Amino acid sequence: MSRAIFYTFLCFCLFCFRPSLGQDTNVKTIIDELLQKRFTTFDSLQKYTSRFRRDSLGITSFIDRSQKANYDFGEAFGENLYGIFLRDRSYYDESIAHHQRALTLAEAINDVELEVSILNMTGVVYRRIDAVSSALDNHNAALALAESQPKKSNALLKGIAISQNSIGNIYLLLRDYEQAEKFFKMAINSEINLTSDLGMAINYANLGITYEERELYDKALINYQKSLEYNEKINSDLGRVICHNSIGQVYLKQEKPQEALALIRPSLPKALEIGDKFYIALTYINLGWANSEVGNLSLGENYLLKGKNIAKENDQKQFLSLAYMHLSQLKEKTGDYNAALQYQRKSQEVQEAYLNEANHKYVSNLIYKYDTEQKKNTISLLQQNNEIAQIQLSQSRKNNIFILLVAFLILIILIILYRQTQLRNQKQRLNAEQKLMRSQMNPHFIFNALLSIRIYLQNSNLEDATNYLNQFAKLIRSILSSSLEKEITLAEELETMRLYVNIENIRFCNEIDYKETIDDQVDISAIKIPSLILQPFLENALWHGLQAKEGYKRLALDVKKKDEHYITITITDNGIGRKKTMEMPSEKINTQKKSIGINLTLKRLQNFSKNLRHNYTLNFIDLYDANENPKGTQVLLNLPIK
Secondary structure, eight states: OOHHHHHHHHHHGGGTTOOOOOOOSOHHHHHHHHHHHOOOSHHHHHHHHTTTTTOHHHHHHHHHHHHHTTOHHHHHHHHHHHHHHHHTTTOHHHHHHHHHHHHHHHHHHTOHHHHHHHHHHHHHHHHHTTOHHHHHHHHHHHHHHHHTOSSOOHHHHHHHHHHHHHHHHHHHHTTOHHHHHHHHHHHHHHHHHHTOHHHHHHHHHHHHHHHHTTTOHHHHHHHHHHHHHHHHHHTOHHHHHHHHHHHHHHHHHTTOHHHHHHHHTTHHHHHHHHOOHHHHHHHHHHHHHHHHHTTOHHHHHHHHHHHHHHHHHTTOHHHHHHHHHHHHHHHHHHTOHHHHHHHHHHHHHHHHHHHHHHHHHHHHHHHHHTTSOSBOSBOOBTTBTTOBOOBOOSOHHHHHHHHHHHHHHHHHHHHHHHHHHHHHTTGGGOOHHHHHHHHHTOHHHHHHHHHHHHHHHHTTOHHHHHHHHHHHHHHHHHHHHHHTOSEEEHHHHHHHHHHHHHHHHHHTTTOEEEEEEEOTTOOTTTOEEETTOSHHHHHHIIIIIITTOOSOEEEEEEEEEOSSSEEEEEEEEOSSOHHHHHTSTTHHHHHHHHHHHHHHHHHHHHHHHTTSSSOOEEEEEEEEOTTSOEEEEEEEEEEEOO
16 A cells, blocks of 8 residues: 555544644533533534643543533543543543443434434544454444434534544555545535534545545645645644645655755644644654655654664554565665665565454454344454444344354455465466466455445345355356366357456446357357456456546457357457557556566467467457547457367
């Protein structure tokens, strides 16, 4: 994952419900008034407690006195407030414990507004420690609870906006930038209705990240500047620190290190004053990066080492990987290539460990949660102490089906990981077939598919979830079976491609109209072709032709008998065309990957044809309308028949 997404989007959501108000010196008087009035609405208590929300003694005093006075609402609110206070000072375990106590109290008095706030704030903590699954659980639970209320108060509407923002952040973590953009824009619309300057600041910053990660730097800067304007309006030092770092990162990527340094350098004293080690690590690492780029290598190394140490002490894996990466680049500039190599290896090791850990936690938590029935209590999850989950599945029979299916998927993932390890240790024996299998069977694809299916589950869309789980299991089984065979029947290949397109279509919100036409003269059960030979062409059509297409999206696969020696397989999309696709900034990164995939496919087709009397032919055709405007791409593959 790239530099910005490691930390910027996580940071921004952490100052929710932290207005910049002056602290009242007479905290005891304020608490006396609160206990006398005994407010029972979220907004009322939010207003009064804002005067001592950064005062730990004031918060704990309010909790203790509320407990003695049997003021359950006040005690629950105070516990939630203290959880936020501890989170912002990087005491994550303690923060979760106080949020758990707050949730128990809020559920006992059946206060929905408070429950929504607690669930969202708990989710924020989990995102801070990279517990993706638990974060998603809490934010989805908060969103579902808030939207289920017939009358929505201001606090509930705010809870909906925070949940939308948070789910967008999780899509950022998964690099699904289109979905992330969608949720951030939903959150912005919610914040507009609430007239919340803080919410606008948060979501414009996150929206900027979605563009930065796609190398749309001008759009990213526009949104970061909007966020900064809102932070200036509310006089948020924390917001300034985050925005200056975000804008500085874009400047660094645009090779404007002096401009970046001028923004980031003043952020350090404010980050130190705030005291949150998360932001301190962020600023040190960015300062190290910027100084390295302007030639201040010694100073840059010093900042990077400080950021690295803070990240390591606080188990901030994403920051740690970034620090190692920039240290590697710095050492390369000094000519110390051995140290550069060592830092590069450390960066990769930390990143791989994080991704594997995140995938493992996600799937393990998924199995555990669906083994429970109708629970809405805090529970202890596998490999993650004190993670919170709320599960409401109405049919125990379907629960058992999900458990079996997910357990099967776990087994498949382990098999895939084992096969990948074997292939890495046998580099000299790799051939084009094996390389293609590895690219099609990576855990990231599996993880993203599981997340999409999971969202169906948590939205109680059990029928669609069951359908896609079944299709996904069939696809994995088909891929594993195909990897053992050099050739399969055309019927088997087409079935696998249908499963593949259906799974990928989840991430397109089922917008792709996929049609398959088979000539009556073609006996697909008798014709043998290389296994998974069509997948790279379908993948290119989906992600490089149709992804940026507006409106109706069509993908067609046609099989015809050309003559007694050949069959013709045609794949046609109505996307934006190859020329326009290559003009998009993100395609600069993907070009090499696409070339490798196509080259592997060509080698496989050559191997398939060399023992036959006739050779294959492959053509890419650009389609245009009557006005010479691009209207899609066509792949024409003539395969010899054995």
